Amino acid sequence: MTDALLKVEDLKVAYGGIHAVKGINLEVKQGELVALIGANGAGKSTTLKTLVGMVKPTAGSITFNGENTARLAPYHYVDRGLVLVPEGRGVFPRLTVEENLQMGAHTRNDKGAIASDMARVYDLFPRLKERRLQLAGTLSGGEQQMVAIGRAIMSRPKLLLLDEPSMGLAPIIVQKIFEIIRMIAAEGVTMLLVEQNAKLALETADRGYVMESGKITLADDAKVLLANEAIQKAYLGE
Amino acid sequence: MNFAFMKTRHGKAITYAVLAVILALLPWMLTGGFENGKSWVRAVDFALLYIMLALGLNIVVGYAGLLDLGYIAFYAVGAYVYALLNSPHLAAILPAWLIGPNFIVMLVVAAVFAGMFGVMLGTPVLKLRGDYLAIVTLGFGEIIRIFLNNLDRPVNITNGPQGINNIDKVHFLDIDFGRPMEWLGLTFDMVHLYYYLILAFCIFIIFVTLRLQHSRIGRAWVALREDEIAANAMGINIRNVKLLAFAMGASFGGVSGALFASFQGFVSPESFVLMESIMVLCMVVLGGMGHIPGVILGAIIVSITPEILRDVINPLQEGIFGRRVVDPENLRMLIFGLAMIIIMLLRPEGLWPSKRRAREFHEHDEEAQA
Ligand SMILES: Nc1ncnc2c1ncn2[C@@H]1O[C@H](COP(=O)(O)OP(=O)(O)O)[C@@H](O)[C@H]1O
Ligand SMILES: [Mg+2]
Numbered sequence: 001m002t003d004a005l006l007k008v009e010d011l012k013v014a015y016g017g018i019h020a021v022k023g024i025n026l027e028v029k030q031g032e033l034v035a036l037i038g039a040n041g042a043g044k045s046t047t048l049k050t051l052v053g054m055v056k057p058t059a060g061s062i063t064f065n066g067e068n069t070a071r072l073a074p075y076h077y078v079d080r081g082l083v084l085v086p087e088g089r090g091v092f093p094r095l096t097v098e099e100n101l102q103m104g105a106h107t108r109n110d111k112g113a114i115a116s117d118m119a120r121v122y123d124l125f126p127r128l129k130e131r132r133l134q135l136a137g138t139l140s141g142g143e144q145q146m147v148a149i150g151r152a153i154m155s156r157p158k159l160l161l162l163d164e165p166s167m168g169l170a171p172i173i174v175q176k177i178f179e180i181i182r183m184i185a186a187e188g189v190t191m192l193l194v195e196q197n198a199k200l201a202l203e204t205a206d207r208g209y210v211m212e213s214g215k216i217t218l219a220d221d222a223k224v225l226l227a228n229e230a231i232q233k234a235y236l237g238e
Numbered sequence: 239m240n241f242a243f244m245k246t247r248h249g250k251a252i253t254y255a256v257l258a259v260i261l262a263l264l265p266w267m268l269t270g271g272f273e274n275g276k277s278w279v280r281a282v283d284f285a286l287l288y289i290m291l292a293l294g295l296n297i298v299v300g301y302a303g304l305l306d307l308g309y310i311a312f313y314a315v316g317a318y319v320y321a322l323l324n325s326p327h328l329a330a331i332l333p334a335w336l337i338g339p340n341f342i343v344m345l346v347v348a349a350v351f352a353g354m355f356g357v358m359l360g361t362p363v364l365k366l367r368g369d370y371l372a373i374v375t376l377g378f379g380e381i382i383r384i385f386l387n388n389l390d391r392p393v394n395i396t397n398g399p400q401g402i403n404n405i406d407k408v409h410f411l412d413i414d415f416g417r418p419m420e421w422l423g424l425t426f427d428m429v430h431l432y433y434y435l436i437l438a439f440c441i442f443i444i445f446v447t448l449r450l451q452h453s454r455i456g457r458a459w460v461a462l463r464e465d466e467i468a469a470n471a472m473g474i475n476i477r478n479v480k481l482l483a484f485a486m487g488a489s490f491g492g493v494s495g496a497l498f499a500s501f502q503g504f505v506s507p508e509s510f511v512l513m514e515s516i517m518v519l520c521m522v523v524l525g526g527m528g529h530i531p532g533v534i535l536g537a538i539i540v541s542i543t544p545e546i547l548r549d550v551i552n553p554l555q556e557g558i559f560g561r562r563v564v565d566p567e568n569l570r571m572l573i574f575g576l577a578m579i580i581i582m583l584l585r586p587e588g589l590w591p592s593k594r595r596a597r598e599f600h601e602h603d604e605e606a607q608a
Pocket of ligand 1: 015018019020038039040041042043044045046047
């Protein structure tokens with residue numbers, strides 16, 4: 001396939017002597033919601049961090065929107081539309097909700113569009129609108145996740161990378177976050193979603209990859225993966 | 239206190255007008271009101287220089303969150319650049335066109351030079367934060383001072399510990415700032431003339447820092463201060479933004495230093511010791527880090543208080559004991575130290591903090607009330 005928005009080929013990443021990602025291939029097409037699932041320590045976060053330059057690959061290639069984006073400095077990715085909502089959210093704790101959202105639009109110049117995007121984020125997260133002047137560090141975990149996602153939307157991503165948005169959240173909040181993820185997907189934002197909550201991720205996604213100790217072991221339509229017995233045993237607790 | 243009135247547009251205009259009148263008349267109130275009024279105007283001139291320094295350091299420490307304990311080095315660079323180009327010291331060696339340049343050109347040169355030194359300091363410390371950064375910057379400040387002290391051999395550039403004398407006063411707009419001038423029936427002495435000159439630059443720098451704060455670069459500094467990794471992810475080039483903070487802060491110091499050299503007519507390495515860096519940092523922290531009005535207040539308090547003490551303590555001592563028991567200079571550090579401890583214990587956010595900082599320190603109080 002040549003029309004992939006993101007194409008990763010034979011990507012290898014190591015931390016000193018530890019090989020965290022051992023030669024993976026994956027791709028995300030325009031408009032898709034792709035899930036990357038796997039156990040703790042499989043290398044999912046490392047993969048996402050490598051995609052936005054926070055970690056440098058040891059081998060392999062990353063092509064985003066037709067451009068080789070491996071090894072750029074981390075601040076070059078937002079402009080290209082590659083935006084990560086990191087594990088643990090990475091909000092600015094001592095800035096207000098609104099200031100956090102504005103930071104997402106830091107590299108943009110289109111004032112009017114920024115204002116309308118802000119309004120859209122507040123539509124998606126009415127909760128944030130109520131708390132727009134509260135310091136982000138004083139929000140609950142779920143609200144911080146909303147800030148992190150909202151801030152990413154403010155960057156107008158072409159590909160949104162989400163690292164375990166459900167982590168540490170109460171089930172009802174997780175449902176809410178995934179509802180939002182589906183809404184954003186419906187608006188046409190392409191997403192690569194990393195989750196340990198495999199069931200929910202595969203129910204939400206179009207396609208899925210399964211990662212085990214640094215390698216991709218399975219890749220298929222999300223529905224097919226959901227029906228796969230081995231996956232049900234290993235990840236879906238059935 | 240209720241400042242609500244001052245926030246309306248009408249109120250703002252009135253406040254600024256009153257402030258302008260006070261600032262315009264201040265030196266005359268001092269010379270008219272006090273027997274040693276001129277030395278008070280001189281003290282105010284120095285306070286204005288310190289405000290410029292504190293605002294420069296505030297960019298580095300307050301906005302970008304980079305602790306710098308060697309800031310006075312940039313003041314030194316500005317002062318020496320002015321001194322070398324405006325005194326007989328190097329006049330025989332340097333080409334004639336370099337000596338005594340136009341005043342504005344001179345200030346630009348001082349700012350650019352100091353800014354280059356800022357980048358020189360910034361580059362090796364890009365990866366450092368907090369206490370490590372503080373130690374390296376402290377070392378940098380000392381290195382500059384030691385260079386100034388020793389660059390009299392083999393070629394005499396800085397004239398070593400003796401310093402440089404006979405520095406020309408500013409000549410600008412047909413005014414010789416070193417000579418008394420008659421105008422509107424008033425005699426403007428050197429201290430008066432310099433008051434207005436330094437005040438003008440001080441206002442200019444306040445204006446620039448205000449604009450910076452609300453600019454894209456100002457927001458980038460905030461992001462950098464709060465979380466480097468997240469800032470990077472927002473598309474901010476950490477390296478450039480940090481170097482810009484160092485360079486901007488340093489260039490303010492350089493301008494201030496150049497004005498200092500011309501005002502004082504004499505510079506030596508002694509004026510640029512570590513204690514001076516610490517004093518400027520105290521002004522920033524005591525006033526309210528990152529908040530321009532607070533930083534100005536801090537600079538005024540820290541630079542003027544010793545003058546007041548000098549005038550109050552000696553007569554007081556003589557009145558009570560019949561003689562001087564303690565040298566006011568020693569007492570000054572004692573009182574200053576105590577004041578710092580008390581203020582930092584009671585108001586760690588500074589005397590006049592920004593709303594943001596006050597909130598950071600009192601978030602828990604609010605929660606307790608809620
Ligand atoms: N900064 C790091 N330094 C060294 N090893 C790391 C670092 N980050 C992750 N690892 C290791 O890399 C492997 C993959 O980690 P990670 O990508 O976080 O997995 P996942 O997100 O799938 O749970 C793990 O063995 C982890 O211990
Ligand atoms: Mg992870």
